[in-house]
Amino acid sequence: SARPARAFLACACFHTDNLFLQRYRLHLSYREEKEMTKESLKVLGDHGCRTDEDFKVVLKEIQEEVQRRKQLAHQSMARKAIISQCYKPKHPEVYVLQDSFLAPEFLETVKYCTSQDADLQGLLRCIDSISGSDKRIYRLPVFSKEFCRLFIEELENFEQSEMPKGRPNTMNNYGVLLNELGLYEAFITPLREKYLQPIASLLYPDCGGESLDSHKAFVVKYSLHEDLDLSSHYDNAEVTLNVSLGKEFTEGNLYFGDLRQAPTPVPKYVEIEHVVSQGLLHRGGQIHGALPVTSGERWNLIIWMRSSAIRNQLCPMCNKKPELVEAEEFGDGFTRSTEGDMPQTVDLCYLI
Ligand SMILES: O=C(O)CCC(=O)C(=O)O
Numbered sequence: 001s002a003r004p005a006r007a008f009l010a011c012a013c014f015h016t017d018n019l020f021l022q023r024y025r026l027h028l029s030y031r032e033e034k035e036m037t038k039e040s041l042k043v044l045g046d047h048g049c050r051t052d053e054d055f056k057v058v059l060k061e062i063q064e065e066v067q068r069r070k071q072l073a074h075q076s077m078a079r080k081a082i083i084s085q086c087y088k089p090k091h092p093e094v095y096v097l098q099d100s101f102l103a104p105e106f107l108e109t110v111k112y113c114t115s116q117d118a119d120l121q122g123l124l125r126c127i128d129s130i131s132g133s134d135k136r137i138y139r140l141p142v143f144s145k146e147f148c149r150l151f152i153e154e155l156e157n158f159e160q161s162e163m164p165k166g167r168p169n170t171m172n173n174y175g176v177l178l179n180e181l182g183l184y185e186a187f188i189t190p191l192r193e194k195y196l197q198p199i200a201s202l203l204y205p206d207c208g209g210e211s212l213d214s215h216k217a218f219v220v221k222y223s224l225h226e227d228l229d230l231s232s233h234y235d236n237a238e239v240t241l242n243v244s245l246g247k248e249f250t251e252g253n254l255y256f257g258d259l260r261q262a263p264t265p266v267p268k269y270v271e272i273e274h275v276v277s278q279g280l281l282h283r284g285g286q287i288h289g290a291l292p293v294t295s296g297e298r299w300n301l302i303i304w305m306r307s308s309a310i311r312n313q314l315c316p317m318c319n320k321k322p323e324l325v326e327a328e329e330f331g332d333g334f335t336r337s338t339e340g341d342m343p344q345t346v347d348l349c350y351l352i
Pocket residue numbers: 169172220230235242254288289290300302
């Protein structure tokens with residue numbers, strides 16, 4: 001079966017924290033048994049939510065989002081089952097990762113990273129450090145242009161089909177959940193294990209790069225009549241890969257600010273352009289967002305990579321010791337630590 005060998009879990013905060021409110025484009029916490037916190041009320045007020053009527057609408061939206069999240073895992077598994085039985089892929093070959101999909105430079109970089117005396121300095125000669133060294137954001141060729149074209153065609157074929165579709169995440173309304181399409185087993189998992197992990201090990205050893213053991217992967221899509229942009233956020237990931245797949249579009253640049261654990265009063269953002277077929281690697285905790293596209297369609301593959309060794313100690317979403325709850329498949333990448341599993345202490349990157 002496709003079940004991971006190890007049981008992955010989620011943190012209970014998924015039902016209470018980081019609830020994204022589309023209307024005001026901000027994240028709130030909400031615990032049913034309690035009133036909204038003073039802090040939430042203030043933030044809402046600052047965003048123009050003031051009257052009783054405004055608050056009623058917010059409360060309703062939040063309660064709906066909590067309900068959606070409670071049913072999410074179950075509904076996602078139901079969609080996946082239907083899709084695997086009924087969906088007819090246009091390009092079945094893109095479901096099984098092959099070296100020919102990957103850019104030759106990417107294969108070279110991975111080869112270097114898996115060689116005996118690979119080190120960070122050597123790797124930095126292969127990839128672009130695009131933001132100055134402090135942000136640790138890197139650009140590298142990932143796929144061939146031809147693969148990007150076929151992959152988007154496949155996703156469009158799915159989009160135009162009658163199949164049930166989920167939303168990529170809380171903040172993106174358009175795109176495809178790659179798990180539901182059956183793309184984890186023979187594509188995303190080997191891509192993470194064989195290719196991305198060796199690179200991340202050298203770039204982010206202090207942030208779980210050496211122990212990435214699960215992921216959540218999806219494609220986001222922006223266009224003038226769908227989502228235009230993406231609000232500032234951090235990912236539920238230790239390390240993220242974001243690959244531009246196409247098609248033709250203008251603007252829609254990404255911007256990156258501080259680490260979530262170390263916000264400065266006036267964050268300095270760096271803006272980064274997309275280059276089709278190339279990817280960006282960044283730490284999930286680095287606050288970022290996307291500017292509006294002004295024409296065309298932008299499709300990006302996002303792989304949120306997770307390290308159970310890191311997140312078992314501190315959930316990146318609620319910033320507390322995770323309250324572990326059962327989950328489907330990779331869940332949110334937590335595990336019940338067993339003794340002798342990992343060293344007792346693992347450096348967390350915000351401590352450094
Ligand atoms: O729009 C993008 O390319 C970035 C998406 C993103 O940051 C995310 O889904 O976490």
